[in-house]
Every structure is written in C-alpha cells, then in structure tokens.
Amino acid sequence: MKKIKVNKIKKIVDLIKNNNSFFITAHMNLEGDALGSELALYLLLKKLNKKAIIYNNDPTPEIYKFLPSHKSIKNDFKKGKFDIAFVLDCSDSSRAGKIENKLSAAAKVVNIDHHISNTHFGDINWVEAEMSSASEMIYYLVKNLKAMDKDIALCLYTGIFTDSGSFTYANTSFNTHKVIAELMRYDICPDLVYKKVHSLCVPGDIQFIGKCISKLKFCLQEKICWITISQWQEKNYDLTEIIFSIMRLLKNPEVFILFKKINKNKTRINFRSSSHVDVNKIAKFFGGGGHRRASGTTLDQSLKESEKKVIRFIQRRIDGKK
Numbered sequence: 001m002k003k004i005k006v007n008k009i010k011k012i013v014d015l016i017k018n019n020n021s022f023f024i025t026a027h028m029n030l031e032g033d034a035l036g037s038e039l040a041l042y043l044l045l046k047k048l049n050k051k052a053i054i055y056n057n058d059p060t061p062e063i064y065k066f067l068p069s070h071k072s073i074k075n076d077f078k079k080g081k082f083d084i085a086f087v088l089d090c091s092d093s094s095r096a097g098k099i100e101n102k103l104s105a106a107a108k109v110v111n112i113d114h115h116i117s118n119t120h121f122g123d124i125n126w127v128e129a130e131m132s133s134a135s136e137m138i139y140y141l142v143k144n145l146k147a148m149d150k151d152i153a154l155c156l157y158t159g160i161f162t163d164s165g166s167f168t169y170a171n172t173s174f175n176t177h178k179v180i181a182e183l184m185r186y187d188i189c190p191d192l193v194y195k196k197v198h199s200l201c202v203p204g205d206i207q208f209i210g211k212c213i214s215k216l217k218f219c220l221q222e223k224i225c226w227i228t229i230s231q232w233q234e235k236n237y238d239l240t241e242i243i244f245s246i247m248r249l250l251k252n253p254e255v256f257i258l259f260k261k262i263n264k265n266k267t268r269i270n271f272r273s274s275s276h277v278d279v280n281k282i283a284k285f286f287g288g289g290g291h292r293r294a295s296g297t298t299l300d301q302s303l304k305e306s307e308k309k310v311i312r313f314i315q316r317r318i319d320g321k322k
C-alpha cells in the first residue's frame with residue numbers, strides 16, 4: 001500500500017487558508033465521484049467563509065439531485081478572477097470540456113485526481129493513483145481542516161461508493177474502508193444512497209440490457225468478452241456500468257469491452273479488467289486513458305472497424321504475455 005502524499009495535502013490546505021476566491025470543476029459526463037468531490041470541496045470552502053463556485057461543462061444528471069447544494073452548480077461561466085481553480089477527477093484538463101478555457105481566470109490551477117493517466121497539467125498536482133476516488137482524496141482536506149459535517153459526508157460517501165463500484169473494485173483499499181467508517185459517523189443511510197444511485201431502470205431498460213447481453217462475444221478461451229451496441233441509449237444514469245456488472249458475473253473473462261456506436265464514424269469504447277491486464281495501456285494506445293482496471297476511448301471509426309482493430313490488438317497483447 002502506497003503512502004498518502006501528506007506534503008501535497010498540507011500544501012493545498014495552506015492554499016485554501018491563504019486564498020479567498022475559488023472555482024471548482026470536474027470532468028464532462030458528470031457522475032458520482034465528479035459531483036461528490038466537487039460539492040464536498042464547495043461545502044468545505046463555504047464553511048471556511050471563502051468565495052466558491054462550481055462550474056461544469058454539463059448539467060447535473062437527475063439522479064444526483066439528492067446531493068446537498070447541487071443547486072449551486074453553474075453551467076454558464078461568468079467573467080471574473082479567482083485565486084485558485086480546482087480541477088477534480090480529470091486525467092487531463094481537456095476533460096473539463098469548455099471549462100478548460102476558463103482555467104486562466106485563476107492565478108493557480110490545482111489538479112486533484114486519482115487517474116493513473118493524469119498528465120500533471122496543474123500548477124499544483126496531487127495525484128493518488130491508488131485511491132478509489134477523488135472523493136476519497138477530498139476527505140483528507142476536510143479532515144485536515146476539521147470541517148466534516150453531515151452534508152459533506154454524504155457527498156464524499158456517494159463519490160466513493162460510486163467510483164469503487166459499491167466497494168467491489170480493486171481500487172477499494174483498507175484506507176477506503178477507514179474513510180467510509182469515518183463518514184458513517186454522520187448519519188449516512190447506505191440503503192438510501194444505493195437506491196438513489198442504482199434503482200433507476202424502467203422495464204424498457206431491462207429489455208434493452210437483455211438485448212445487449214444476448215450479443216456477448218468471446219475469444220481466447222473466453223478471456224476477452226465484448227459486446228457491440230449499434231443503438232446505444234444515453235440515459236440519465238449509467239447503463240454502461242449496469243451492463244458491465246452483469247458481464248462481471250462471468251467466470252473466465254479477464255477483459256470486458258463495450259463498443260457503442262455514437263454515429264456512423266464514431267465509436268465509444270469502454271474497457272474493464274478483472275485481473276492483471278492493464279486496460280489503461282490499451283485505451284492509451286487508442287488515444288484514450290483512465291485507470292488500470294477501467295478505461296475508455298473514442299475512435300473516429302465505424303463500430304465494425306473499431307471492433308476489429310481493438311480486438312485484434314488485445315488478442316495479440318494478451319497472447320504475447322504468455
């Protein structure tokens with residue numbers, strides 16, 4: 001287990017103490033960790049009587065509208081100067097979408113992230129690739145500033161819960177559970193968070209998932225398992241994770257892949273690894289990135305071409321390791 005970078009925490013705590021105006025952003029396609037870490041940091045800064053504002057590229061998905069202070073999040077960037085810009089859960093500043101151009105409105109950019117592919121784009125970069133989530137990292141700032149309360153705890157719990165796959169992914173550590181235990185002191189209802197985040201499907205969704213699952217393909221003695229989806233339905237919640245969670249029930253696969261047709265010449269690809277295969281490297285080869293166990297990329301190619309290229313590459317890579 002790697003040690004937490006205490007010197008970075010101290011540095012950022014000092015920056016918070018010694019500055020006054022902050023803006024916070026996270027990656028496009030908001031999910032639990034992006035929103036949980038943003039809102040927890042926002043509530044922390046407000047509690048310390050600082051000026052703080054959250055600017056996001058995308059609107060907040062309906063399912064996360066149970067998080068405290070979500071209404072304070074803005075999508076239209078108002079002109080202004082800030083002391084600090086916090087960029088959370090972004091491996092690269094471009095992941096912040098249109099907000100990337102606004103980072104120059106701040107004197108300093110602080111990059112707080114847990115993606116192994118992080119490009120260290122900030123003036124200060126606190127990157128912990130071993131941590132479950134950006135929310136787990138923000139916990140240490142809150143703890144250091146002795147500001148934990150019920151609302152902050154709910155934001156952090158939700159971020160850690162979602163990014164660790166309900167504490168089942170390999171990024172769930174001893175420390176993750178220690179942090180969760182601390183957060184549980186603040187009246188968290190795990191059953192309610194689970195329901196808000198996971199119990200979301202309507203009957204049509206289950207039928208769609210069933211159709212996807214019926215198209216499972218395999219190669220290399222079932223070590224690689226994938227699905228190509230030509231009619232992808234973007235939902236307010238993450239069907240990708242639901243489909244992966246079903247694929248994960250399989251015993252043999254080491255790599256799971258979803259190919260989703262965005263349009264004729266655009267395919268979104270998500271990778272998951274169940275063991276030693278580093279899917280960050282695979283995604284990187286195809287111009288994307290992420291984590292060792294979870295990554296993704298988008299190719300400017302048809303669904304069929306993308307499938308052929310990626311599967312051939314992985315076959316070679318995994319076979320080559322033997």
Ligand SMILES: [Mn+2]
Nearest residue numbers: 033089134163
């Ligand atoms: Mn994250």
